[in-house]
Each structure stands twice: as structure tokens, then as C-alpha cells.
Amino acid sequence: MTDRYGSDVLSTDWRAPKRGRAVEAPATLGEVVEEVTTDFCGEIVAVDRDLGVLTLEDRRGTRRTFPLGPGFLLEGRPVVLVPPVTQRGPAKPTRTASGSVAVETRARVARASRIFVEGRHDAELVEKVWGDDLRVEGVAVEYLGGVDDLADHLRDFRPGPGRRVGVLVDHLVPGSKESRIAQGILRSPVGKHVLIVGHPFVDVWQAIKPERVGLTAWPTIPRSIEWKKGVCQHLGWPHRDQADIARAWKQLLGRVSSFADLEPALLGRVEELIDFVTTDQGDR
Secondary structure (H helix, E strand, O other): OOOOOOOHHHOOOOOOOOOOOEEEEEEOOEEEEEEOOOOOOEEEEEOOOOOEEEEEEEOOEEEEEEEEEEEEEEEEEEEEOOOOOOOOOOOOOOEOOOOOOOOOOOOOOOOEEEEOOOOOHHHHHHHHHHHHHHHHHHOEEEEOOOOOOOOHHHHHOOOOOOOEEEEEOOOOOOOOOOHHHHHHHHOOOOOOHHEEEOOOOOHHHHHHHHHHHOOOOOOOOOOOHHEEEHHHHHHHHOOOOOHHHHHHHHHHHOOOOOOEOOOOOHHHHHHHHHHHOOOOHOOO
16 A cells, blocks of 8 residues: 555654755865855855965955855855865976966076066066066066156167067056057067057056955045055055055055956956067077
8 A cells, every 4th residue: 555644754864954964075275165154155265274264256356254164065065164185295286376377397597588567566566476477487577667768778678589578557548648658669660579568557556456455446546646645545554655655565465366366457468468578489
């Protein structure tokens, strides 16, 4: 006779949740998980074993930190996230701050070609994100102290075949002083050995995503106020003299760990310059 009431519910684990019981899983960088109490879904971008926390970044670039442990979904199944096991033996390839695959190699002897940037902050930001790649490629980065004297620097450097120069310029927008300087150089005899690209930002500080300093957007600063000082004032940071500005920059630079912390408008331009100075047939 058919049992109209079905099987005995006590013969199975009737208390098990529909998604199954949570199992331990390593909090592996790059995995996408969901925190169930907030519905925040993102990629694991950092794990702090000592503090017992992990950081997730969603597709909009927003980051949030949560305690390791239960309360996460991985591929729809509940997991208890634990620190990843320290790998022993040969390590798998990792990525540099720029997103490139890290390679085990010595720094190449410097090429004749160079990348010029406007200021010290530009150079430090490029070094932090692309430094490993530039050393492998043998590309040196020099800062000019402003774009006004770019023609003089190029005259001294003497660009030519196998001796290319890539230049990164701030605020390179139509009609600007910077664009007029760039056009004049590109029309000159050395123009074919020089690539000048730029980003639309007033200063390279703006190339850092504003969320990294708790802003939704960088503030608009009146022209009557020095831009960096105005930004520091908006953030509530000291801004009386150049020493304060230098300390503010160190704070900003400290918020940058990889290409994911920068705006695409800068990323593409730097990659373009690296390609230009490393693919010259004269270097081979």
C-alpha cells in the first residue's frame, strides 16, 4: 500500500538548510563571494590573516571589509571562509600591480628610450603600479618639473630611431596650453620619435579613484585656489605649506595598491607609452 503521508522525515537530516550545510573554504584572492547579511557581492581582493578579515570589491569598485568565518556564499553554496593555506613549494605565477603576469627575471639593462612625466607625483604613481613591468622592460621614467620646458628636454635628449620618448601630460585637453605644446613638438623633426599622450585630469591625484579616499567624486576647486591645497582643505587635511601637500600625497599614494585603484583614463595612456618605447625596431 502507498504511504499517503510520504517517507519518515526523521529518517533524514530534516534540519539541514536548503542550500546545504556550510563547509570551510579558503578565502582565495580572485574568488567572488556574497556576504549573506548585507547581500554585498564582490571579488576577494585582500585577506588579513592577523586581523581575521577579508576585503571584497564589487563591480563598481566599492570595497567593504568583513570578518572571516561563516556567512558567505560561494557559487551559491554556504561556506565558512578561512585564511588561505600558505603555499609551499614552487609558487604559481602571480600578477604585478599593473595586472601583468609576474615573471622571474632580472631587471633588463636600461633602454635608450625613456618615458617622461610632468612631476614627481606622476613618477611615483607610475612606479608604484608599473614599476615591476618597467624594470623587466628596461624602461626608465624621468620627471620634468612641468611641461613648459618639454621642447628643451627633448632637444637635450635627441630622440631618434631606437631612442624614442613617450610623454605623459596632465590636463591634455583641446585648446589647453598643454595641447598646443604637444602639437608643436609633434610637428617638429623629432615628432615621429615622440609620443605625447595625456589624461583629462587637472592633476594626477585625480587619477586615483575618489572612493579610495572616501569621496564619491573629486571636488571642484575654484581657479583662485591652488588645486592640491583646495583638495586637502575639502578632505580636512593640513594644507598650509608644501610639507603638508607632500604628506597628503603620501596618504593618497598609500591608498593605491594596484591598477584597480586608478581611473581607466590613466591606465590606457601609460600602457600606450610603454608599448611605444618598447616596440621600436631600433632597440632590437
